[in-house]
Amino acid sequence: MALLEVSGVERAFYGVHALQGADLKVEAGRITGLIGPNGAGKTTLFNCITGVIPPDRGRIVFDGRDIAGLRPDQITRLGLVRTFQIARGLPRLSVLDNLMLYGADQPGEDRSEEHTSELQSRFGISYAV
Numbered sequence: 633m634a635l636l637e638v639s640g641v642e643r644a645f646y647g648v649h650a651l652q653g654a655d656l657k658v659e660a661g662r663i664t665g666l667i668g669p670n671g672a673g674k675t676t677l678f679n680c681i682t683g684v685i686p687p688d689r690g691r692i693v694f695d696g697r698d699i700a701g702l703r704p705d706q707i708t709r710l711g712l713v714r715t716f717q718i719a720r721g722l723p724r725l726s727v728l729d730n731l732m733l734y735g736a737d738q739p740g741e742d743r744s745e746e747h748t749s750e751l752q753s754r755f756g757i758s759y760a761v
Contacts, residue, residue, distance in 0.1 A: 635660040641690030650676040
């Protein structure tokens with residue numbers, strides 16, 4: 633069973649169809665990417681999934697629950713959290729510091745010194761204070 637399943641999602645803005653029957657499955661424990669050219673509807677799909685805008689049609693099921701039409705705060709409380717792309721990092725910060733800019737206390741986030749050291753070792757990041 634998919635952790636997140638999007639089926640037949642449609643969304644239009646003033647007659648312009650941004651999504652026409654979007655389907656997506658994300659399996660638990662997997663990393664899934666969504667790629668496409670500018671204007672393909674990727675951001676609109678993320679906005680529908682995370683409750684920023686409601687879909688006109690279709691189903692969005694997260695962890696067995698239909699979340700289409702829920703507010704972003706309700707979806708976040710269910711454990712589906714969105715981060716936003718930072719198109720350009722902050723040049724005066726290290727790579728690690730740029731990566732640590734996520735909001736605190738997000739589900740699944742571990743900012744402990746032990747976890748940070750593990751990530752540094754795993755990805756070959758050297759970090760000096």
